Amino acid sequence: MTDAASALLQSRAIAFADKIATLLERTLPTAPGMEVTQYGNRFRIQPAGGGSKGGRVPLLVQGEEVAWLQLNYLCRLDTTDRYLAVDSSSIWVIAKVDRTPIFRFEYLYKSDRVPHSHIHVHAQRGALSHLLSKAGHEKPHEMAALHLPTGGARFRPDLEDVIQFLVLDCGFDSVEGWLAAVKSARAEWRVIQTRAVTRAMAAVAAEELRSLGYAVSPPEAGEPEPGQRMQHAW
Amino acid sequence: MTSVHTPTRDQLMQARASALSRVGASEEDLAARAEAGSLLGEEWSVWAELREIDYLLHGDRD
Numbered sequence: 001m002t003d004a005a006s007a008l009l010q011s012r013a014i015a016f017a018d019k020i021a022t023l024l025e026r027t028l029p030t031a032p033g034m035e036v037t038q039y040g041n042r043f044r045i046q047p048a049g050g051g052s053k054g055g056r057v058p059l060l061v062q063g064e065e066v067a068w069l070q071l072n073y074l075c076r077l078d079t080t081d082r083y084l085a086v087d088s089s090s091i092w093v094i095a096k097v098d099r100t101p102i103f104r105f106e107y108l109y110k111s112d113r114v115p116h117s118h119i120h121v122h123a124q125r126g127a128l129s130h131l132l133s134k135a136g137h138e139k140p141h142e143m144a145a146l147h148l149p150t151g152g153a154r155f156r157p158d159l160e161d162v163i164q165f166l167v168l169d170c171g172f173d174s175v176e177g178w179l180a181a182v183k184s185a186r187a188e189w190r191v192i193q194t195r196a197v198t199r200a201m202a203a204v205a206a207e208e209l210r211s212l213g214y215a216v217s218p219p220e221a222g223e224p225e226p227g228q229r230m231q232h233a234w
Numbered sequence: 235m236t237s238v239h240t241p242t243r244d245q246l247m248q249a250r251a252s253a254l255s256r257v258g259a260s261e262e263d264l265a266a267r268a269e270a271g272s273l274l275g276e277e278w279s280v281w282a283e284l285r286e287i288d289y290l291l292h293g294d295r296d
Contacts, residue, residue: 010238017236035237039246039290048237054283070279074289087289090282099275142271 001041001077009077010036012084013043016073019185020045020159026181027163028069029173030058043084046072059093059166060173067102068094069166071159085109091162101144105162107153115149115234117156152233154193154200160185200227246287253283 001009017034024031024047035048046055059067070092078085091105104120122144132140139145150156160182167174198205203223206216241249254261257280267273268281 014236014238021235033235033237035239037239037241037290039241039243040292042290042292044286044290055279070282072282072286074286092278092282094279099279101278139271145271 001081005077005081006041008082009041009043009084010038013038013045013075016075016084017045020071020073023160023163023181023185024057025175027160027167027174027178028057029060029175032057041077043075044072045075056094061171063173066096067172068092068096069162070094070101091159093162093166104144105150105157107156109153111234114147116153117150118147119150120144120147149234154197154230158186158189160189197230200230202226243291246291250284250287253280253287256280 013036017036021031021034024034031047033048035046037044037046047057048054049056055072056068056070058065059069071090073089074087075084076087077083086107087109089107092101093103094101100122101120102122104122106120107117108114109116124141125143128143129141137145164179164182166172167178203218203226206218206223209216250261254264257264257275257277259267259277259280261284264273264277264281264284267277273281
């Protein structure tokens with residue numbers, strides 16, 4: 001990779017990290033800044049802080065730190081050699097009392113056996129263990145071993161969805177104006193995904209636009225084939 | 235707002251070792267417990283950190 005390409009990629013990683021930092025600052029109290037770690041053309045983007053604090057945002061209840069939101073995004077140059085591609089992201093909610101995750105929201109760009117976007121829940125339920133045992137599951141007593149599907153690459157939840165869940169459903173402390181920040185970030189995310197879905201399913205998008213009264217013509221080369229990953233990836 | 239780190243390969247390998255020392259386990263033990271679904275406490279975060287560093291190194295560990 002040339003120095004210019006490396007500098008461009010780094011600037012894109014910083015811009016991405018800055019957006020996350022802004023969202024965290026506008027939603028959660030005592031949110032740290034972000035840090036980008038680059039090695040060659042690969043990046044890790046996470047909240048700043050070394051050692052056991054690395055990658056973690058404190059979650060407070062009435063000012064007391066009771067949990068952490070642990071984030072990281074692993075990124076590289078995409079196939080066009082111009083943009084940042086997310087190979088994986090993880091958003092974990094970890095209880096301080098036992099330093100063990102409670103929820104894990106995860107995304108994998110490449111995945112053969114599990115949903116690209118999924119949630120793990122760390123809990124116990126005897127009925128589930130019973131069912132999984134009868135089904136011959138290799139880890140019948142581990143609810144956290146299950147991968148709950150969450151919409152694939154394009155319809156997956158993003159950080160702002162998790163933040164809203166933490167504040168509204170779980171009751172963690174927030175900062176004033178947090179919901180406006182969440183809605184703004186969500187709107188931006190959905191535009192990005194809508195564009196990507198439109199590119200991958202152009203003929204479908206064109207048909208829908210025509211039904212709304214738009215004049216849409218196919219390209220001279222003809223309607224592009226719908227993206228296989230968009231249609232079928234779990 | 236965002237800080238940038240560009241560690242050397244040696245620094246990343248040191249970070250791996252530091253992560254393992256936080257839980258006093260060997261990588262083999264941790265891998266076995268991860269496979270069995272029996273990680274405990276901070277081992278979860280350490281295991282994740284090892285995989286993150288391995289991603290950065292991308293085959294440059296050896």
